[in-house]
Amino acid sequence: MIVSKSVVRSVVFYLFTTLLLVGCGPQAKTVTNIDKYPTKPITMIVPYAAGGSADMMARAMEKVAQKHLGQALVVTNIPGGASTIGTNELAGAKPDGYTIGYVSMGSFLQPLYGQTRYHYSTALEPLVQVMSTPSVAVVLAGQPWNNVDDLVQYAKQHPGEIKFGHSGLGSGNHVVGEMLAKEAGIDIAQVPFRGESEALTALLGGHVQMMFTNPPTIKEYIKSGKVKVLAVASDQRMTDPEFSSIPTFKESGLAVVYHAWHALGAPKGLAPEVRAELIKDLSSMILDPEFKKNMEDLGMTVEYLGPQEFEKKWVEDNARLTKIIKETGIAEKIAAQKK
Amino acid sequence: MDIVDMLLNGFYVSLSLSNLLACTVGVLLGTLVGVLPGIGPIGTIALLLPLSFNMNATASIIMFAGIYYGAMFGGSTTSILLNVPGEAASVITCMDGHAMAKKGRGGAALAVAAIGSFIAGTMGLIGLTFFAPMLADAALIFGPPEYFSIAVLGLIILTRLTGTSMLKSSLMAVVGIMLGTIGLDSLTGISRFSFGIDALQRGIEFSVIAMGLFGVSELLETMIQPTIKQRLQKVRFRELYPNQEEWRRSIAPIFRGGMIGFLAGLLPGPAGIISTFASYAVEKKRSKNPQEFGNGAIEGVAGPESANNAAASATMIPLLSLGLPFSAGSAILLSGFMIHGIVPGPTLINQHADLFWGLIASMYIGNVLLLIINLPLVGIFASLLKTPLNILMPIVLVVTITGAYSINNSFFDLALLIGFGILGFFMKRTGYDPAPLIIGLILGPTLETGLTQSLIIGNGNVWSFFTRPISGIILGIGLFIIIYNLSGWGGSWRKDSGY
Incomplete structure (x- = not known):
């Protein structure tokens, strides 16, 4: 620890010396020619x-x-x-x-x-x-649910059974999942993954039943028919043709908006x-x-x-x-x- | 055959002048960054992304892929000649590759590494050509419980890889797992053991630690050697290439390494490095003279160096057929695609058939190019050793530091690099092998997230690890190995108590 500290110190020392040497010239210029920013x-x-x-x-x-x-x-x-x-x-x-x-x-x-x-x-x-970009709720194409109402009904009958994946604890897509759980009064469990692609891998493999993500991440998978989107967490439907037929959470009476x-x-x-x-x-x-x-x-x-x-x-x-x-x-x- | 037709069409695409040039530039750059310790393909591709804006999409993707698999070819060079790994995936090559160099067989080791890389890389490509969509779907069957089980099995097998003392090896593996817990915990969001240091929240980067423990420590080691010893043995031309006996011993490890690497590449995680460790373990286990390992067994070079190339080919499978990057290396390739407006996913093969088959064909061509480039280089690299080490090693250190910085653009990583270099120096002197520490550091986080995710998915039921067929079989194998070895371990525990 002592060693690495002294290394840090010397690294920082060199860094500052370099910054000082390099920084002097151009800085003087920027002050005089502020209207010429950026130089x-x-x-x-x-x-x-x-x-x-x-x-x-x-x-x-x-x-x-x-x-x-x-x-x-x-x-x-x-x-x-x-x-x-x-x-x-x-x-x-x-x-x-x-x-x-x-x-x-x-x-x-x-x-x-x-x-x-x-x-x-x-x-x-x-x-x-x-x-x-709004968040979207995605499930495998083979799941029996076709909209949020189906999902909510199933979750009420089988509390705790639906697990949803997201890209990290406290991330936006985790928050949306918790918003849905609270708003619909259902018990769904969150599974944190290290990033979008890990969560997507688990969804495609059927290890989690649902995932919250963003439209660009999932677009190619919708086109290929592997997954379907249940709802969009925005005020209005999306304009993108791939998503325009998908209802918002609001249309099901759930105030879940995360844009x-x-x-x-x-x-x-x-x-x-x-x-x-x-x-x-x-x-x-x-x-x-x-x-x-x-x-x-x-x-x-x-x-x-x-x-x-x-x-x-x-x-x-x-x-x-x-x-x-x-x-x-x-x-x-x-x-x-x-x- | 449909696939053969499309592949031929791919060759037509990739043999156009600009694509062939892109492939050549890619594999040359790949060889270069592979040879330079610390500087890896990820940093290089990230640096070149903006430069590819004006290039044609197919050409630039062919180039980026060339850098990626080309780096696996070059990684062995400094491992063998200087005992400084060129890439994290060539750490294990140091063990026997450098021992061979000391005996004057460095040229043979380099040649076997190059030829093994070529054979295994091509094996991986054949798998990619004919089975990509099928294998990608099969890989999805593996979920968090399976990742957990694989991590457990990996720790059981790999911890006892190189060291002589069970106690010391286990201790190092545990330290590695502990280092792996540093950073933001994925389940609770708490930042663990970061002591308010921002950079520690990210967790510890295993390639930085590997460069420190293996590379920097070796530089320190050469510093304390008397100057007279600081010249490695000269390699005579006749000794540059493997003799018949060495050939005979290398063939089977190359093919086994290719298989292991291919399978490892289909699963998430740093497949390159994991496959080299696994291949080394298999070769050591199968060898009639396991005591030779660590003292210049050619199998210990042939197997791992082949494995990491097959892994590089195989990681392209989930990337190209599902759009899922399973490692940092394929994630950066993904951005290479996206920057040209091509989003890999299940539709890539149909929508961008020319690009897909052109890329695969270019990889066949690239592998041949790499072999043609690398074999003559064996002689050149071997003669590099005529440079006195007190001139060569400082250059290596500068390159290593540059590479370590480029991973996260972090000065803190440099402190880690030097700190672990000094630690590694003392570990070697006291008989602690750094390899199990690296294994613990890589597998530890997989073990932990696999466990927590599985428990949430399985409603807290621990038995689900055994009732899921694949996970159960993997854990069963682990259990069998433990029971099988118990008597032997008992012996080594008693031996250890003498330390």
């Missing part, structure tokens, strides 16, 4: 491993960045800790406009369980929303000129038809929200999530485990 590549932190939907979104942006930002966008994956490690890194970064990051509604949940360094809704600054946004954020304290420039460039990038096309190829639909609307949503959703995790008892469950 160097912008780092985008993605708090998930390469290959997930967050990473895909970032890569699609990376692809068109140069022509809108005038600089390259460099995607850095800092995975782990249910997105908290990378998001902490983002919140702690220098607010100079050269570090931005992927922020989603899912990251807002983690501080509510009380174990992160920052409260992301206040430590980060909202920029723009890139897309928004997760995927957005860009920056550490708090950006200079107003930098923030304005950043938002202008990012907006033109997201509205670029080429970007839209790339996202659609990946099964994702761009749903742009500008700074004002998105900031409003940012604040409202934080309040709403706080309420939901209290009502579903997830926060208590996790707090009880910590004692």
Whole structure:
């Protein structure tokens, strides 16, 4: 431990020395030419491993960045800790406009369980929303249930028998499952997996009966007839033709709505000129038809929200999530485990 | 035959100039990152993803796949010549590969590794060509209870892999399992043993630990050797390739390794490294002279080096036919697909037939290319050893550190790398073998999540592990091995008490 500490110290020492040497030059420039921002590549932190939907979104942006930002966008994956490690890194970064990051509604949940360094809704600054995806309830195509009512009826007759998989404890898709259980008054058990693909593997193998996930993850499996979607957790039906025939939970009289946004954020304290420039460039990038096309190829639909609307949503959703995790008892469950 | 026709069409696709070039670039890069210790295919592909934007989809996927399986070819080089594993999947090759190098048979070991890789990689491809959808569905039968049982069996068999003392090996395996509990617990969401350090919440990365315990510790070891000894034996040209006796002994392990690797690749987890350990265990068990293992048994190179290549081919099966990445390596390949707007899933084979068969055909071509590239390289690498170690080893250290950093972009991982390097140095000096620790670290989390998920699914019924047929059979084998070995272990326990 002593050894590794001294190593950490020397590593940190070299790091700072290098930063000092490298940092002096360009920094002086940025101060004098603030209207010329950005003068160097912008780092985008993605708090998930390469290959997930967050990473895909970032890569699609990376692809068109140069022509809108005038600089390259460099995607850095800092995975782990249910997105908290990378998001902490983002919140702690220098607010100079050269570090931005992927922020989603899912990251807002983690501080509510009380174990992160920052409260992301206040430590980060909202920029723009890139897309928004509702959760969907998926079962194997061979299951006897064709809609939520069938499922609820079955679960009432066989309490505890239906197990649902999700990508991690306290993740958005776990919360949706608990919302359904509470709203319908049924007893279904959650099974945590390490990521979407592990949960999907268990669903396809019939080891869990249901899974909550996002439309892009499941689209190919619906097309091939392996799985079917029982309901969508949004206010209105989806517009995507593959999903437009699927009813919402609300149509069955259940108030289960979880519409997760995927957005860009920056550490708090950006200079107003930098923030304005950043938002202008990012907006033109997201509205670029080429970007839209790339996202659609990946099964994702761009749903742009500008700074004002998105900031409003940012604040409202934080309040709403706080309420939901209290009502579903997830926060208590996790707090009880910590004692 | 339908499949043969489509495969021929695939060859037509992959033999176009640009695709052939992409395949060559991919396998060359793969060989390079395989040879460089610490730098792995995952980091390399992640780095190249943005560069592939302007490439054609088929060409860039062929290139990424080439990097992935090419790395398995190159991984053995530094393991054999320097005792520093080039990839986590080549850790076990150090044991006998380096012992062979010390005896002047390094060239033979390198050649056997290359040829074994080629044969087993092609075996895996044949399986992929003809049985992909069927095998992928079969793999889905394995659920959490089966993963748990496999982890139990793995710990029983693999812990006693290399060490001489049962007590020390078990102790190391337990330490490995304990290290595996660090991080965010998947069942309760509590962050365990992270002491408020952010990076520890992620859990400990086994490739960093493997690089530390095997690679950095070996660098420290060379530092304390007197300079006169710091030259390895020169390899004469005639000795570069295996003799008849070595050939005869390698053939069966190559095919067995290929089978083991193929099966391991169908299941979730780091298939490459697990298959090498399993193959080594099988070869040691089957050998008439098990005492030779650790002192330069060629079977201990041929088996594992073949296994990891077959595993690389087999991990493509769940990825291509179901869109499910079962390991970190195939997850990064998945993003290679998606970045070009192709979403692998059950519909890939029909919707993108050209791409699917083109990719498979390119893998056959890539394997031949790798053999052609790697055999002459044996001589070049062997002559690299003429470089004094006090020049070579610092370079190796720099490369290792770069590679370890690239996994999670984390400085903390570098502290772990150096810390475990120093620990590994002292472990070797005191007779503790690091291999069981790595096994514990890899299988521990599978054991734990498998147990908790199974208990939730089975409503808390412990007996469900025995009543599910596959899980029951696997646990039965484990039980049989324990009973069978009890008397032998009793003996070694008594022997241990003398330590």
